[in-house]
Amino acid sequence: MTDLLDRTIADEYASWFRALADGTRVQIVELLARQARPMSVGEIVAAVGLAQSTVSQHLKILADVRFVLIEAVGTARHYRINDNCIACFPSAADVVMGRPAPGAKTTC
Numbered sequence: 838m839t840d841l842l843d844r845t846i847a848d849e850y851a852s853w854f855r856a857l858a859d860g861t862r863v864q865i866v867e868l869l870a871r872q873a874r875p876m877s878v879g880e881i882v883a884a885v886g887l888a889q890s891t892v893s894q895h896l897k898i899l900a901d902v903r904f905v906l907i908e909a910v911g912t913a914r915h916y917r918i919n920d921n922c923i924a925c926f927p928s929a930a931d932v933v934m935g936r937p938a939p940g941a942k943t944t945c
Contacts, residue, residue, distance in 0.1 A: 842932060842933075850929045850932070850933060852901075852902050853902055853904070853926060853929060855902075856898050856899055856901070856902040856904060857904075859895065859898075861885060861887065861891075861892075861895050862895050862898060862899055864885055865881060865885065865892070865895055865896065865899060865905070866899065866904055866905070866918065866923070868881065868884050868885070869881075869905060869916060869917060869918040870918045870923060873918070874917065875908050875910070875915035875916060875917040876915060876916055876917070877910075877913055877914075877915055877916075878892060878893060878896070878913075878914065878916070881896070881916065896916055900916075902922075903919050903922045904918070904919055904922055904923060904926075905917070905918060905919060906918075906919045
């Protein structure tokens with residue numbers, strides 16, 4: 838019998854997949870990764886073309902799983918990609934699909 842993935846790790850991976858189960862959130866992650874700099878909510882809103890409240894809700898979900906980090910800039914909040922967590926995601930997908938992920942960290 839093959840050992841199952843540790844439940845704590847499996848739950849963390851599941852939270853990552855849930856966070857990316859929305860096209861807008863995938864777009865936001867891609868935007869922040871491509872820009873490689875902290876961005877204001879206004880900049881993100883302009884790029885995705887949705888209401889600020891909607892974008893803010895998506896950013897909260899992404900921050901909860903640490904795909905996005907929040908930086909205070911005066912009274913504003915800027916968002917940037919969490920390179921460490923994003924680097925772990927492909928390995929997590931490989932593990933879930935039964936593929937080896939040599940040397941990959943299991944959590945971020």
